Amino acid sequence: MNAQEILHTIKLSGHTHGSLVTLESVSPEWFTPLCNRLSAEFKLPLSLLYATDDRKEGKGFGIHVLFALDASHEWLLVETTLSEENPSYESLTKTIMEAHWYERYAMDMFGIKAEGHPDPRRLVHHENVPANTHPLRKDFAWNTKMEHANEPYPMHHIEGEGIFEIPVGPIHAGVIEPGHFRFNVAGERIITLEGKLFFTHKGVEKLLEGKTVAQALPFIERISGDMSASHTLAFAQAIEQISSVTVPKRAQELRVLITELERITMHTFDIGNMAGNGTGFTVEAAHGFRVKEKIMRLSERVFGNRFWRGFVVPGGVSKTLSQEELLDIVKTTKEVVQEMEDLFQLGRHSDGLRERLETTGVLAKEVAVAFGALGLPARGSGVDRDVRRDHPYAAYAEMQPEVFTFEKGDVYARWKLRALEMVESMKLIEKICASKNDGSVRVDVHVKDGMAIGAVESWRGELLNVVYVRNGVIARCVPRDPSFCNWALFGAIGPGNIIPDFPLCNKSLNLSYSGTDL
Amino acid sequence: MNSFLLTLVQFIAVILVAPFVTGLVRMCKARFQGRHGASPFLPYITYATLLKKQMVISKSTSWVFRLVPFVVLATTLFLVCVLPLLVFGGAFVSLGHFMIVAGVLALGAAFLVMGGLESASAFGGMGASREMTLASLVEPAMIATFATFSIVTGAFTVDAMFANAHILTSPALIPAIAALIMVALAENARYPVDNPATHLELTMVHEAMVLEYSGPYLAMLEYASAVKLTIFSLLVANILFPMTLAVDATLVAILITIAYMIVKVIVVSFLLALLESLIAKMRFYRMQEYMTIAFFFALAGLVFALIHITL
Numbered sequence: 001m002n003a004q005e006i007l008h009t010i011k012l013s014g015h016t017h018g019s020l021v022t023l024e025s026v027s028p029e030w031f032t033p034l035c036n037r038l039s040a041e042f043k044l045p046l047s048l049l050y051a052t053d054d055r056k057e058g059k060g061f062g063i064h065v066l067f068a069l070d071a072s073h074e075w076l077l078v079e080t081t082l083s084e085e086n087p088s089y090e091s092l093t094k095t096i097m098e099a100h101w102y103e104r105y106a107m108d109m110f111g112i113k114a115e116g117h118p119d120p121r122r123l124v125h126h127e128n129v130p131a132n133t134h135p136l137r138k139d140f141a142w143n144t145k146m147e148h149a150n151e152p153y154p155m156h157h158i159e160g161e162g163i164f165e166i167p168v169g170p171i172h173a174g175v176i177e178p179g180h181f182r183f184n185v186a187g188e189r190i191i192t193l194e195g196k197l198f199f200t201h202k203g204v205e206k207l208l209e210g211k212t213v214a215q216a217l218p219f220i221e222r223i224s225g226d227m228s229a230s231h232t233l234a235f236a237q238a239i240e241q242i243s244s245v246t247v248p249k250r251a252q253e254l255r256v257l258i259t260e261l262e263r264i265t266m267h268t269f270d271i272g273n274m275a276g277n278g279t280g281f282t283v284e285a286a287h288g289f290r291v292k293e294k295i296m297r298l299s300e301r302v303f304g305n306r307f308w309r310g311f312v313v314p315g316g317v318s319k320t321l322s323q324e325e326l327l328d329i330v331k332t333t334k335e336v337v338q339e340m341e342d343l344f345q346l347g348r349h350s351d352g353l354r355e356r357l358e359t360t361g362v363l364a365k366e367v368a369v370a371f372g373a374l375g376l377p378a379r380g381s382g383v384d385r386d387v388r389r390d391h392p393y394a395a396y397a398e399m400q401p402e403v404f405t406f407e408k409g410d411v412y413a414r415w416k417l418r419a420l421e422m423v424e425s426m427k428l429i430e431k432i433c434a435s436k437n438d439g440s441v442r443v444d445v446h447v448k449d450g451m452a453i454g455a456v457e458s459w460r461g462e463l464l465n466v467v468y469v470r471n472g473v474i475a476r477c478v479p480r481d482p483s484f485c486n487w488a489l490f491g492a493i494g495p496g497n498i499i500p501d502f503p504l505c506n507k508s509l510n511l512s513y514s515g516t517d518l
Numbered sequence: 519m520n521s522f523l524l525t526l527v528q529f530i531a532v533i534l535v536a537p538f539v540t541g542l543v544r545m546c547k548a549r550f551q552g553r554h555g556a557s558p559f560l561p562y563i564t565y566a567t568l569l570k571k572q573m574v575i576s577k578s579t580s581w582v583f584r585l586v587p588f589v590v591l592a593t594t595l596f597l598v599c600v601l602p603l604l605v606f607g608g609a610f611v612s613l614g615h616f617m618i619v620a621g622v623l624a625l626g627a628a629f630l631v632m633g634g635l636e637s638a639s640a641f642g643g644m645g646a647s648r649e650m651t652l653a654s655l656v657e658p659a660m661i662a663t664f665a666t667f668s669i670v671t672g673a674f675t676v677d678a679m680f681a682n683a684h685i686l687t688s689p690a691l692i693p694a695i696a697a698l699i700m701v702a703l704a705e706n707a708r709y710p711v712d713n714p715a716t717h718l719e720l721t722m723v724h725e726a727m728v729l730e731y732s733g734p735y736l737a738m739l740e741y742a743s744a745v746k747l748t749i750f751s752l753l754v755a756n757i758l759f760p761m762t763l764a765v766d767a768t769l770v771a772i773l774i775t776i777a778y779m780i781v782k783v784i785v786v787s788f789l790l791a792l793l794e795s796l797i798a799k800m801r802f803y804r805m806q807e808y809m810t811i812a813f814f815f816a817l818a819g820l821v822f823a824l825i826h827i828t829l
Contacts, residue, residue, distance in 0.1 A: 166640040173717040187647075188802060280713040280721075280799035286551035352710065352798040360801075499644065500721040500802045 002072035006042055010034070014076070018241060019391065020453060022077045031080035032090040035065050039096045044069060044076065045385070046372060048464050049092065049102035050478045051110040053138045054081070061087040061112055065099075066453065066464070070390035075453060088113035098372030101488060109136040109205075124198045124517075127153045135206055142206045156194045158184040163191065166499070170199050177513035181490075185499060193494030193502070195487055197516055204518040208477040213239050213314055213447050216474055220465075221309050223479055224515035229262045229308040230458030231479060231515075234465035237393055237454030239314040242469050243445050251316030251441040252395040253432045257329070258317075259394075260425040261295070262308045263459035264333060267418040267425075268292045268340050270510050274415050275347045278504035279356040284347055291339045298332040301325075316442030326433040337426045344419040357412035360497060361505035364409060367492045374482040375461015377489060377509055380417050381409030387457035399428055411508040421459075447472055458482065460512065481515030523767040525599055525608035531776055532598045532752070536744040537561035539751060539783050546791030547715070561744065568737035576730060579636045586633035587731065587738035593626035594745040602677045603752040604775045605764045611677035616664035619676060620657065623705065626742070627653045633739075634727030641719050645726025648802065652704060652711065652723065655809035660701045662816035666694040669823040676753075680760050690826055694819030695757060700812035702750040706743070709793060710800035710808065714743075721799075751786035752779065 003021040007014050012034075014021045026034055038044045044067035052062040060083050067076040082089060091114035092099040103114040104123035111134040114120070125133065130149040134140060157165065164185050170178035178199040184192045204223060208216050220235045221228045233255055240247060247255075272288015275281050296306040302325050303311050311317050321329075347353050363373065368381040378385060386403040388396040404420045406413035447469055454465040461482030468475040486509055493505050541558035548555025575583065600614035627649060634646035668674055670690055671682035704711045707724035716722060719729070728739045756763060762782065764775035800808060 164640075164643070166644065168640070168720065173719050275798075277718070280709065280716060281797070282547070282715070283551050283795055286553055290552065350798060352800065355804070356798050356801055498802055502720050503718045 003069055003074045003076050019073055020075045020077060024079050026078055026080045028080050028082055028089050032092055035078055035092050036095045038067055046096050046098040048480050049099050050466060051106040051112050052476050053110060055084050056138060060084045061110060063089060070385060073391050082112060088115050090115050091117040093117050097370040110134050122153050124201060127151050142203060155182045156192050158191055162186055179513055183499065188498040190494045190497055190499060193490055195490055197487060197513060201517050205477060208474050210473050212473055224481055224512040225307055226266050227458045227460060229258045229312055230456045230463050232312040233259060234454035234456040234463050236312055236314040238452040238465050238467040239445060241452035242450040243448045245315055245443055245445050247316050248440050248443060250437045250439055253435055253437060254317045254441060255312055255394040256396060257429055257432045258308055258311050260428050263425045264336060264422050265292060265295045266459045267422045268295060268336060271340055271344060271418050274507045275353055278507045279353055281353045284343055287343055291336050294332060295336045301328060315445040320441045330430055330433045333426050333429050337422055340422060357415055358410055360411045360501050361493045361508055362410045363489060363493050371489055372485050373489055374485050376414050376417055377486055379405045380413040382407045387455050387462045391455050393456060399431060401428055411504055414508045481512055483511035483516045486511050487516055520767045521607050522609040524605035525610060527772050528604040528608060529598055531604055531779060532748055533745060535783060536748040537565060539748045539787055540744040542787040543791050546788050547794055550791060550795035565737045565741055569734050571733040573733035573735060576637050578638050582632050583636040586629045587735040589629040590626045591738045591742045593622045594742045596622055597749050598745060601749060602680045602756060602763060603749060604779055606677060606681045607765055611675055614675040614677050616668060616674060616676055620660050630727050637730035639730060641726045641729050645723055648723045649727060652805060655806060656701055656704050659697055659809060659812040659816050662813060662820055663694050663697045663701060666690055666816060666819035666823050669827060680756055688826060690819045690822035693815040697812045697816035699754055702754055706747045706750055708790060710797055711805060713799050748783060751783050755782040755786055
């Protein structure tokens with residue numbers, strides 16, 4: 001069923017722009033029932049919920065919910081306007097689980113109350129942030145110095161004989177970002193597990209407001225170091241849609257090239273890291289990291305930096321690639337994928353390793369759907385979603401990458417999936433490097449006012465970026481990293497496992513702290 | 519005088535070589551992984567550096583926390599004195615009754631556990647609970663192993679067992695030696711039981727208990743682990759090659775036994791590193807299976823030995 005048919009069934013009409021269908025100004029009392037109906041009756045996955053502060057335009061606060069229509073490659077955006085004095089609406093989380101973090105986020109950042117939210121605790125703000133601080137409201141200056149408060153930030157707690165609470169982090173033994181995890185355990189068995197993130201809030205969303213596109217680009221590239229190409233691409237796509245720019249064919253292909261290279265880089269790391277560091281099968285880690293270095297050096301040779309930065313720009317890509325560079329890319333990628341394939345086979349034939357990976361950290365399909373899991377964890381549990389196929393962008397419509405899924409949903413499924421996806425990425429890269437398309441790779445972008453959504457399947461999963469441009473500058477930018485949706489999965493994956501297997505579950509998701517903690 | 523000299527030689531040689539064994543295992547592992555690895559002599563420098571460092575001790579700890587490194591180090595040094603590592607017939611071999619050996623090992627483990635609990639940190643407690651689980655599984659396997667040796671050789675001290683000529687002639691000892699190797703891996707917190715190189719606090723056993731120690735106390739605890747690893751490496755090697763041990767305190771015999779010792783620790787370190795590179799660490803809940811296999815190997819040896827002597 002496509003968006004028009006759905007709207008016809010529910011007797012509403014929307015405003016269509018490209019693949020985005022918008023239902024503007026739904027009245028607040030009808031907003032929640034409508035979203036519930038779209039979710040329950042039409043089984044539309046809730047992809048994003050975000051708030052806007054439109055008080056300057058005299059429209060109070062806006063709540064926007066984005067549903068994905070995978071089959072017809074469309075997006076359905078439902079919007080409502082809340083009053084300035086009492087911004088509240090009936091919580092969606094009561095019936096649509098996927099909304100839970102988004103609503104808590106809006107409560108912290110905008111002070112928009114989701115009435116009846118089953119878990120209305122703070123999310124972004126820790127104890128030290130005073131009550132009624134809502135940084136994303138337009139009247140909050142980015143450089144406001146806050147008092148050191150001591151507000152409650154309770155975490156799940158269980159009492160009983162032999163139940164222990166284990167706090168872990170925010171400082172960890174490895175070189176990773178800060179995150180606090182609270183385990184309630186009986187012996188070694190995990191009963192509940194909850195994360196507390198947002199220790200290094202950078203205020204990216206706030207900082208982007210009022211910036212021009214060119215000024216904003218470096219911020220977007222640095223949201224999450226391991227996904228800079230994907231984040232930039234989602235942002236660039238949104239800007240191009242707003243400005244009605246058509247990107248040249250060759251640039252579209254080169255955009256596929258760089259995001260697939262990014263995918264191979266991180267899958268290389270993860271295959272080594274999961275099998276090696278997660279289980280102590282150290283040979284995998286040592287060689288995986290060596291191979292990853294090869295591909296990062298490829299990035300340095302071709303793009304002048306190790307993180308696939310600076311290539312994707314609004315309007316296309318920053319430079320055309322010479323024949324030698326393309327040959328280098330194909331050669332190095334082949335080498336890397338073959339070496340990783342060998343390592344993968346080595347691990348697959350180690351009984352001890354498989355014993356560790358199989359049946360560990362199982363994510364049931366219903367849970368994945370309920371939490372709105374994205375990317376690898378979702379596909380590992382049988383949720384067949386991939387933006388590259390479901391909402392094609394760049395040159396993916398013609399290239400039609402194969403999407404793999406597994407049913408088991410354990411760490412082993414996620415590990416195998418990475419190996420399969422890598423080979424598929426290599427095929428795409430070979431096709432692009434052999435492509436006869438050439439010509440310009442960049443067109444000028446004259447930024448117009450408007451809003452658009454950019455969607456990219458990063459190596460972690462579906463990445464969205466909603467951009468509003470007003471008067472030539474960014475009025476609101478919502479980069480939604482897939483990690484934001486996947487962090488809560490730990491609460492579902494962890495319990496039932498034993499504590500020493502948690503690092504393995506963690507590595508199998510490999511989520512970005514920085515991408516979540518904007 | 520002769521026996522006292524032999525013990526002194528063994529004591530000095532073992533405590534000098536111990537850091538090298540730890541360093542060598544690390545280097546071999548690095549080489550197996552395709553890394554260059556640090557020099558095998560690095561642990562000497564590490565311990566020396568730690569000795570110079572200031573200690574940070576939590577206010578919530580009691581005197582037990584400070585006592586632990588001394589007891590743990592003392593237990594391993596006691597074992598160096600009573601076990602046949604380089605020489606037979608040392609001065610204190612009569613103290614090397616296998617029940618005493620097992621008891622002293624358990625004493626060290628118990629104090630380490632107390633040290634882990636003392637700091638009242640989550641990781642220390644977690645490591646302590648795991649160590650106690652393992653200790654209760656290791657103990658029966660170890661006693662059954664030595665009981666087998668004892669029945670075959672008719673001796674009760676480890677020294678006399680190893681020196682007995684029958685040590686390699688009884689088929690009962692094949693499963694017992696297999697059990698001894700498995701016990702040795704578990705006792706020393708090596709694969710597949712524990713990963714001494716991990717940085718993941720949640721998976722640690724031995725490392726979790728020493729997490730709160732720093733400076734000289736940490737040096738003592740790490741040194742004790744190094745000595746313990748050397749003891750078990752030599753024990754396993756000596757049961758297979760008892761002819762490499764010295765019985766006379768002549769200069770030639772001592773030099774030969776020291777040369778043999780170096781060869782033995784190199785071979786054992788290499789094999790240990792190979793094992794640790796070939797397998798993944800076992801899931802913690804598989805430990806009881808691993809230790810049960812060890813126990814049944816030992817028990818099989820014991821049964822064979824009993825049948826053998828009754829026939």
